[in-house]
Amino acid sequence: DTAVSQTPKYLVTQMGNDKSIKCEQNLGHDTMYWYKQDSKKFLKIMFSYNNKELIINETVPNRFSPKSPDKAHLNLHINSLELGDSAVYFCASSQLGSANTGELFFGEGSRLTVL
Amino acid sequence: GNSVTQMEGPVTLSEEAFLTINCTYTATGYPSLFWYVQYPGEGLQLLLKATKADDKGSNKGFEATYRKETTSFHLEKGSVQVSDSAVYFCALRYSSASKIIFGSGTRLSIRP
Numbered sequence: 001d002t003a004v005s006q007t008p009k010y011l012v013t014q015m016g017n018d019k020s021i022k023c024e025q026n027l028g029h030d031t032m033y034w035y036k037q038d039s040k041k042f043l044k045i046m047f048s049y050n051n052k053e054l055i056i057n058e059t060v061p062n063r064f065s066p067k068s069p070d071k072a073h074l075n076l077h078i079n080s081l082e083l084g085d086s087a088v089y090f091c092a093s094s095q096l097g098s099a100n101t102g103e104l105f106f107g108e109g110s111r112l113t114v115l
Numbered sequence: 116g117n118s119v120t121q122m123e124g125p126v127t128l129s130e131e132a133f134l135t136i137n138c139t140y141t142a143t144g145y146p147s148l149f150w151y152v153q154y155p156g157e158g159l160q161l162l163l164k165a166t167k168a169d170d171k172g173s174n175k176g177f178e179a180t181y182r183k184e185t186t187s188f189h190l191e192k193g194s195v196q197v198s199d200s201a202v203y204f205c206a207l208r209y210s211s212a213s214k215i216i217f218g219s220g221t222r223l224s225i226r227p
Binding site: 004040041042043045048056090092094101102103104105106107108109 | 147
């Protein structure tokens with residue numbers, strides 16, 4: 001039973017299209033994240049939601065819009081895709097609070113290729 | 116600001132060699148420190164962690180000690196295996212915030 005699952009695993013699309021990536025976690029965590037990993041393996045945080053509220057919003061183009069319908073789900077919608085959006089997008093979750101170290105649990109990634 | 120610096124790769128070693136991957140950090144307060152590993156085609160997974168000075172995290176033969184005086188959290192393993200080939204990320208989390216900051220990753224390749 002996968003703890004953090006994201007779909008689709010692979011996405012190939014044309015420039016200008018709109019696409020979504022979905023993420024679900026069954027760990028009962030209160031916080032979820034989207035990270036972008038480029039071809040050099042640099043990991044950059046994009047967004048984080050805690051109990052459905054946006055708590056981290058890094059400098060990301062507003063073509064990227066996260067949505068958290070409940071604390072177990074965090075989706076990422078991308079409008080007007082550009083070549084530079086090609087990357088692997090990782091969803092992650094954690095449990096925050098002073099009793100926890102907040103370690104992250106990652107999904108397997110969604111590889112987006114924009115042609 | 117807060118940051119993590121780790122040695123650049125790739126690092127290539129022979130099986131059974133000793134491994135060190137250096138990691139230093141800059142942070143205010145007392146962050147928690149982590150090492151994550153990413154095997155080919157997979158997401159990151161936690162390898163080990165330490166939450167306070169002089170703590171030693173260990174897992175799968177890997178170790179790292181939280182050194183506040185040198186602001187370091189170097190990853191070591193006494194005898195590496197081919198199956199250890201992966202990308203290793205050092206990371207820190209502020210003590211009172213939710214953001215985890217990752218280093219740039221070090222690719223490790225082990226030759227049989």
